[in-house]
Amino acid sequence: MLETKRALIGLLSVMMLLVAACTSTEGESETTAPATGETVTTGNGGSESTGSMLETVLENDMIRCGTRDALPGFAVLQDDGSHVGFDSDFCRVIAAAVLGDAEKVEHVDLETADRFTALQSGQIDVLVRNTTWTASRDGGEGATFLTVTYYDGQAMMVAADSPYQSVSDMAGSVVCVTKGTTTEGNAAGESARLGLDWEVRPFDDTDLLQEAFLAGQCDGWSSDSSQLVGLRSAYPDGADALRILPEVFSKEPLAPAVLDGDTEWAQVVNWAIMATIQAEEFGITQANVDEMLNSEDTRIRSFLGAEYTDSDGNVTVTDPGLGLPTDFAYQVVKQVGNYGEIFERHLAPLGLERGVNALWVDGGLLYVPPYR
């Protein structure tokens, strides 16, 4: 008797499961929980607010930011568990803009080869991990790249006592790179272009690569020049044991990325990033941002979310309808700083100069749409 009851209950639950499975997969317009248990919207724009990543983030009151643990200048995991660096600060910028608190960030350390999978599976909300924006990543990895935070290019580092003076001296040599990066392809392409017949060896992580380089397994160490500067500064034999060759042989625009198919979230992250650049252009710094709230310039007051009087004489606060709080730019600058300050804090100490990463008014490439 007991057994038949069990059988019946079992049968019933199976049928219920079947029915549930059928309805949830046939109704594709619904939001379906993927295997990871995260909500991913099937909607196609900011107009549809249900199930957006923005809502998830607001609900969690925390931004999960894909980053790394050991790239000097960009993101370094400290002994106390915090992350310090240029990329880590941009994670904070997003948190300050969206949640009003720069510390509401969960930094998720990712291996280079896993970063897009983490983004696709919903393990992270945004990827800020010195990632190069390329067409095939845009198309193939389901990533939407946003405003470039750093315009980089690939270069070559060699031992200081090696005979190499330029990349074209390095015929037949062994060039080591990190795996799963655009670096591999660039090095192979450069070798083919110059007819140098390099042996390009990809390593899983920079620690292993450094061991190999120290042991003399590699002639050259190729990576984005900003990374090389950082790695050189942390080299065990001292920075003077290494030399960076003058050539830069690729375009590496490093940009944050979010998952395709959620325009609202993409816009939110984009404007949070762009606010740092706009703030520098307006001359708003962490120190003077409170004074700037009372600035004579209505553009600045509008940008910071302060009240101002518009042309019709109405006292108003600008809300462009991005889904961000009106004072997001104030929070970003107050808690983290403008682009120049972030750069000075993390990249300048490594010896990196602004170069093409200067504001457009200074002859650089940083140019953001106006905030109005």
Added chain:
Amino acid sequence: MTTTAGPSARIPFYRDVRVLKWVFQVGVFAVVAAVLYWLWGNYRVNTESSGIPTSFDFLGQPTNFDIPGADFSPQERVQNAYVIGLLNTIRVSVVGIVLATILGILIGIGRLSSNWVVSKLSTVYVEMVRNLPLLVILTFVVLGLVLQAFPRIEDAWTPFGWLVFSNRGMGLPWYQEVSGLSLLVLFAFGIGGWWALARWRHAVSDRTGAPARSGLYGGTFLVISVVTGWLVLGGRIDLPTVDGPRVTGGIGVDPSFFAVLVALVVYTASHIAEIVRGSIQAIPKGQGEAASALALSGFQRMWNVILPQAMRIAIPPLGNQYLNLIKNSSLAAGFAYFDITNVTQITVGNGSPAVPAFTLALMFYVALSLITSVFVNIANRRFKLVER
């Protein structure tokens, strides 16, 4: 008194064991199918909404990466990289299986040796290595042995000018191709001679009772005919040399291949040694005693009496170790060896969709394992006791 359960009383279907048996089977199947269908549906919806391709079109795209040690350019298609990856996995697995088997049998016999030093050393080896994770062994081999203990390329070690050792690669002498066809003809000639010699030796053996030794005669003929023929045709041995930053000539052994091979062999041999020891101990003592009574030497006793019977017991568990070795070779991906896993990871990092790419890798491993199982089963059938 009437009996309550007359033959005419029908059992309701929900108490009928015959029906319930089927209901359970169908139920289990339905649950599994439903869960898979649900996961599949989610995958489809999620990939579609984020615009991730799910087809295998990426195989026709250029790889954009280079494969050291292979004749490969970044413009070649992803599918060609997969082929090289598969070949590399097979290469390290085949060489690894052969070496691990030899080392494992030696150590397994060593553990039972009456020589105290040999038996203790074998025990220490097995107990040390068997209790270490393979990844730790591999990392140790890469960082400690290959990178640090091997000389840098500038002061590479070249014994007799025949070999090259450096942490950028090793070089072994290799034959120089004369012409693919002529070598093939030489081999065909050698094997034909082997066959003829074997027939002759068996005839002699049948007539006189002397040992046939057809393998010895035939093998010697094959080696001599191929080598002399090749030398006559102008074949030379290609010696490895250090050419600036790299080892050229001969046959190059990639340092990462070497590291992976050493780690796999050392690790798997410790398991094989235990299988061999157990199999030998499973042979009745009387077999060894009988062999001694026939005045067979220690080697003859082991080689002709004990091992043939022990291998019969050892083959199925050995097969498992071979499968493990093949699958463990995927750890190579972390150490710059271009096996199938590494190729998949790199191509995914360069823009190929992850799920189809790894599905392909998964299928390769399943196919490799199944093929290995077939070979192990054939060997098992050949060595099985034939009962009449």
